Amino acid sequence: MKDRVMQALNCTNQLKLIVLIIVFLLSACGDAKESAEKKPGQALASVNGNEITILQLNDELARAGIRAEQFEAASKQILESLITRQLIVDEAVRTKLDRTPEVMQARERANAQVIAQAYLQKITSKLGKPSQVEIEAFYQRNSEYFEKHKQFDLTIVRIALNDLNKELEAVLDTAKSIDEVTAWLDKRGIQYTRNLVLRSTIDLPSNIVNRILEKGKNHIFVMQERTHNLLIAVNAIKENPLSLDLATPQIIKFLANQKYKYASEEEINRLRSLAKIEYFGKNAPDLSLKDANTNTPSSESFLEKKGLENNSNNLNQSNSMPIEQSIERGMMGLK
Numbered sequence: 001m002k003d004r005v006m007q008a009l010n011c012t013n014q015l016k017l018i019v020l021i022i023v024f025l026l027s028a029c030g031d032a033k034e035s036a037e038k039k040p041g042q043a044l045a046s047v048n049g050n051e052i053t054i055l056q057l058n059d060e061l062a063r064a065g066i067r068a069e070q071f072e073a074a075s076k077q078i079l080e081s082l083i084t085r086q087l088i089v090d091e092a093v094r095t096k097l098d099r100t101p102e103v104m105q106a107r108e109r110a111n112a113q114v115i116a117q118a119y120l121q122k123i124t125s126k127l128g129k130p131s132q133v134e135i136e137a138f139y140q141r142n143s144e145y146f147e148k149h150k151q152f153d154l155t156i157v158r159i160a161l162n163d164l165n166k167e168l169e170a171v172l173d174t175a176k177s178i179d180e181v182t183a184w185l186d187k188r189g190i191q192y193t194r195n196l197v198l199r200s201t202i203d204l205p206s207n208i209v210n211r212i213l214e215k216g217k218n219h220i221f222v223m224q225e226r227t228h229n230l231l232i233a234v235n236a237i238k239e240n241p242l243s244l245d246l247a248t249p250q251i252i253k254f255l256a257n258q259k260y261k262y263a264s265e266e267e268i269n270r271l272r273s274l275a276k277i278e279y280f281g282k283n284a285p286d287l288s289l290k291d292a293n294t295n296t297p298s299s300e301s302f303l304e305k306k307g308l309e310n311n312s313n314n315l316n317q318s319n320s321m322p323i324e325q326s327i328e329r330g331m332m333g334l335k
Contacts, residue, residue, distance in 0.1 A: 044079055047086040056082060124263045130255035138251050139244050144201060144209075146242045151200045152212060153236035157182060158193045164222070164229045172220050178233035181220065200240060212237070 043051040057079060066074045092098055098107075139146055155178045168184070175181050178194075185192050201209050211221070212234055221232040279285070 045083055047083055048090050050086055050090070052079065052082045052086060120264050120267065123267050124260045127256075127259050127263055130252050130259070134255060135248055135251050136244065138255060139247060144206075146244070146247050149201050149240050149242045150209075150213075151198060151238045151240040152204075152234060153238070154197050154199060155233045155235055156195050156197060157185075157231040157233075158195075158228050159185070159190060159231065161224065161227055161229055163190050163192075169222075172222065172231065175220060177218055178220060178231065178235075181231060181233075196235075 042053050042055075044054055044057060045052045057075060060078045060082065061071065061074060064074070064078070097103060157178060163185075168181075171181060171184050175184075182192065182194060204212075208221075212219075215234070217234050217236065219234055221234075223230040223232060
C-alpha cells in the first residue's frame with residue numbers, strides 16, 4: 001500500500017514538472033512572438049532603460065521642418081538631443097522635480113492645450129479647400145495687394161532712443177536724403193547702423209503704405225522700437241503687379257486660415273451655449289463692452305486686408321533683403 005502511495009506521489013510530481021515545463025515553453029514562445037512582431041529599428045537608443053524610438057525622431061524632424069537633403073545629418077543631431085533630454089528628465093524625476101506644484105501645473109496646462117488643439121483640428125479637418133471662385137474674388141477685392149502691388153526700396157538707419165533730440169528732428173524735417181542725416185550723425189559721433197531693404201504693399205500696414213505713397217520718395221519716417229529709433233527713407237517706389245497665378249498659393253493659405261478661424265470660433269460659441277459657465281467675484285465679463293464691440297465695422301473685406309497686413313509669409317519674401325523685424329510689426333511710432 002505504501003509503495004502505491006509513493007508511486008502516486010511520484011506521478012503527481014512528474015505531472016507538475018511537466019506542466020511547469022509547458023508553461024515555461026509557452027511563455028518563451030510568447031516572448032519570441034512579441035519580439036518577432038516588433039519592427040526592426042523601432043528603438044534607436046536606450047537611456048537608463050527608456051527607449052528612444054524612430055517615431056519620436058520622425059516627430060522631431062517634422063516639427064523642425066528638416067529638408068530631405070539635411071535628413072541624415074539632422075537625424076544624428078536630433079537623436080543626441082533626445083538622449084540629452086531623456087537624461088535631464090530622468091534626473092528631474094529622480095530628484096522628484098516632476099512632482100513640484102509649478103511643474104505639475106505646467107504639465108496640466110500643456111496637456112489641456114494639446115487636447116484642445118487636437119479637438120479643433122478634428123473639427124476643422126472637414127473644411128474644404130478654397131475654391132477657384134473664392135480665390136479670384138479675393139484677388140479682385142484686394143487689387144492694391146495684387147494688380148496694384150508696389151515695391152518699396154527703403155533705407156533704415158537705427159539709432160539709440162536718446163539720440164533723437166530736437167536738433168536731429170530739425171535735420172530730419174529739412175533733409176532731402178538719408179545721406180544728409182547720416183553725415184550729420186557722423187559729425188557728432190553718434191553710433192548707428194544702416195541697411196538697405198526691399199518691402200512691398202503686402203508687407204506693410206495699409207496706413208504706412210498710404211503715407212509712403214502720399215509723401216513719395218526721399219521722405220524720412222521715424223519709428224520708435226524698444227531701445228532704438230528707426231529712421232526710414234523711401235529711395236524708390238516701383239510698380240510690381242502680382243498675377244493671379246503667383247498670388248494663388250498665398251491666397252489659398254490665407255483663406256484656409258480664415259476658414260479655420262471662423263470654424264473654431266463657431267465651435268467655441270456652440271460649446272459655450274451648451275455649457276453652464278459661472279463667474280465668481282469680479283471675474284464676470286463686461287457685457288456692455290462686448291455689445292460696443294459688436295457695433296464696430298468688421299466686414300469680410302476689412303478682416304481679409306488686416307490679415308494680409310500681418311502675414312509674415314508674404315508673397316515676395318524670397319526677394320527681400322535682411323530687415324529689422326520691427327518693420328514686420330508695423331511703424332507704430334511713425335511721424
